[in-house]
Amino acid sequence: AQRVTQPEKLLSVFKGAPVELKCNYSYSGSPELFWYVQYSRQRLQLLLRHISRESIKGFTADLNKGETSFHLKKPFAQEEDSAMYYCALSRGSTLGRLYFGRGTQLTVWP
Amino acid sequence: NAGVTQTPKFQVLKTGQSMTLQCAQDMNHEYMSWYRQDPGMGLRLIHYSVGAGITDQGEVPNGYNVSRSTTEDFPLRLLSAAPSQTSVYFCASSSGLREQYFGPGTRLTVT
Numbered sequence: 001a002q003r004v005t006q007p008e009k010l011l012s013v014f015k016g017a018p019v020e021l022k023c024n025y026s027y028s029g030s031p032e033l034f035w036y037v038q039y040s041r042q043r044l045q046l047l048l049r050h051i052s053r054e055s056i057k058g059f060t061a062d063l064n065k066g067e068t069s070f071h072l073k074k075p076f077a078q079e080e081d082s083a084m085y086y087c088a089l090s091r092g093s094t095l096g097r098l099y100f101g102r103g104t105q106l107t108v109w110p
Numbered sequence: 111n112a113g114v115t116q117t118p119k120f121q122v123l124k125t126g127q128s129m130t131l132q133c134a135q136d137m138n139h140e141y142m143s144w145y146r147q148d149p150g151m152g153l154r155l156i157h158y159s160v161g162a163g164i165t166d167q168g169e170v171p172n173g174y175n176v177s178r179s180t181t182e183d184f185p186l187r188l189l190s191a192a193p194s195q196t197s198v199y200f201c202a203s204s205s206g207l208r209e210q211y212f213g214p215g216t217r218l219t220v221t
Contacts, residue, residue, distance in 0.1 A: 043213060096160055096210075097141075099155075100152045
C-alpha cells in the first residue's frame with residue numbers, strides 16, 4: 001500500500017524567512033512525487049514534480065529515497081506564497097491516480 | 111482550450127435528494143478522477159476512470175456513482191444525498207503520469 005504524510009497541518013513564517021513543508025511517503029516501488037498548491041478559493045494546480053528537478057516560484061523539492069521524503073523548500077518566503085500545499089504520489093501501476101497527503105496550510109506574515 | 115470545467119459551482123440539497131455533478135475536459139485526456147476535499151482530510155479519491163467505458167472505485171466511493179460514456183465527460187451522481195456528503199468536489203484529468211489538471215470545484219451543502 002502507499003501513504004503520503006504531511007505532518008504539519010498549519011505552518012506560519014514571516015516574510016523573508018526560509019520555509020520547509022514536510023512530506024513523507026511509504027511505497028515499496030518507485031513513485032513519482034508531486035507538490036500541488038491551492039490558493040484561496042482557487043483550483044489546485046501543479047507546483048512541481050520530482051522528475052523535472054526544476055524550481056518554480058523559488059520552490060524546490062528533492063526526492064530522498066533513503067528517508068522516503070519529498071520536502072518542499074523556499075529560502076525566502078513571500079506573502080503570496082500563503083496557500084494550501086498538497087504532496088501527492090503516483091504509482092506506475094495505476095496511471096492517472098494520485099494519492100494525496102492531508103495538506104499543509106502555509107501562512108506568510110508581513 | 112477550456113481545460114476542465116465543472117457545473118454547478120454551488121449546490122444545496124436536502125437529505126435524500128439526488129443530483130449529478132458534471133465534469134468535462136477538452137484535452138483528450140484518458141484519465142479522469144473525482145475527489146472530495148474536506149478540512150483536515152486533504153483530497154480523497156471517490157472514483158476514477160482510465161478511459162471511456164472503464165471506471166474504478168477510489169478511497170470513498172460509497173453513495174456515489176460514475177459512468178464514462180465519452181472521453182470528454184465524467185459525471186458524478188449522488189444517489190441519495192446525506193449531510194456527510196457536504197464537501198467541495200473536484201474533478202481532474204490527466205494523460206497518465208503527467209500533471210493532473212483540476213476543475214474549479216463544486217461546493218455542495220446537504221441539509
